[in-house]
Amino acid sequence: xxxxxxxxxxxxxxxxxxxxxxxxxxxxxxxxxxxxxxxxxxxxxxxxxxxxxxxxxxxxxxxxxxxxxxxxxxxxxxxxxxxxxxxxxxxxxxxxxxxxxxxxxxxxxxxxxxxxxxxxxxxxxxxxxxxxxxxxxxxxxxxxxxxxxxxxxxxxxxxxxxxxxxxxxxxxxxxxxxxxxxxxxxxxxxxxxxxxxxxxxxxxxxxxxxxxxxxxxxxxxxxxxxxxxxxxxxxxxxxxxxx
Numbered sequence: 001x002x003x004x005x006x007x008x009x010x011x012x013x014x015x016x017x018x019x020x021x022x023x024x025x026x027x028x029x030x031x032x033x034x035x036x037x038x039x040x041x042x043x044x045x046x047x048x049x050x051x052x053x054x055x056x057x058x059x060x061x062x063x064x065x066x067x068x069x070x071x072x073x074x075x076x077x078x079x080x081x082x083x084x085x086x087x088x089x090x091x092x093x094x095x096x097x098x099x100x101x102x103x104x105x106x107x108x109x110x111x112x113x114x115x116x117x118x119x120x121x122x123x124x125x126x127x128x129x130x131x132x133x134x135x136x137x138x139x140x141x142x143x144x145x146x147x148x149x150x151x152x153x154x155x156x157x158x159x160x161x162x163x164x165x166x167x168x169x170x171x172x173x174x175x176x177x178x179x180x181x182x183x184x185x186x187x188x189x190x191x192x193x194x195x196x197x198x199x200x201x202x203x204x205x206x207x208x209x210x211x212x213x214x215x216x217x218x219x220x221x222x223x224x225x226x227x228x229x230x231x232x233x234x235x236x237x238x239x240x241x242x243x
Contacts, residue, residue: 003029003223004026004029004031004083004219004222005030007031008079008083009081009083009085011023011034011036012059012087012115013036014043014087015040016037017189019088020046021212022218023046026219027053032053032055034054035055036058038059057069061111062110062114080127081127082132083134084120084133084134084135086136088111088115089111090107090108092104094150095149096149097149108155112159120178132177133177134176134178134221135176136181136218136222137160138218139161139164139233140157143158143159144233144241157182161182161233165178165231169231172231177229179229179234181218185199185208185237185238185240187209187211191208203239205238208238209237213236214236221234
């Protein structure tokens with residue numbers, strides 16, 4: 001497998017769950033992958049598993065100076081960056097709109113939205129050196145339709161969708177494509193406790209999604225196979241949004 005042969009990739013929020021699935025597959029497809037997370041122990045373990053074509057960096061995605069350092073370290077280790085996957089994200093338990101603390105709302109916006117802006121801002125000069133690239137911003141089905149009692153999460157994910165389109169308009173002339181991915185209910189450490197047979201039976205495909213299924217879509221957008229796709233949203237939700 002070599003769909004990403006020779007490409008240098010940065011993936012955030014990638015020590016476990018969907019992010020880790022992306023890292024494993026991208027390395028298997030020939031990429032050199034720098035992946036980041038705040039979870040140092042799990043990140044170091046994944047790097048040890050994958051070997052020399054991977055590099056883990058502990059990284060707070062809301063910190064501007066750390067973003068600058070991540071891109072610099074990626075270039076020093078492997079060369080200019082061809083692909084950025086903005087995967088890091090958090091959520092809050094469902095709550096009434098008038099009960100959501102402002103500081104928690106701001107935290108969700110910082111992690112889910114500000115981090116995407118910072119990632120795009122700091123990777124663009126590197127991608128220009130590379131002669132182009134692909135940015136994949138992981139949003140959510142909640143960036144297409146509202147999520148019940150999840151005002152902060154919905155706001156942040158709609159913002160990612162819009163930012164993606166604005167960036168695509170600006171960066172196309174440099175050969176940089178920007179697309180968003182909108183997963184539905186995917187089995188990850190964040191969602192495991194919520195999954196039950198009744199929930200799965202309510203979905204059109206009658207099950208939740210697996211991280212590797214999202215990886216297949218992210219891989220397509222990262223690769224040259226999607227060379228004419230930019231500014232678009234790609235939904236992978238088992239039909240949930242069609243209801």
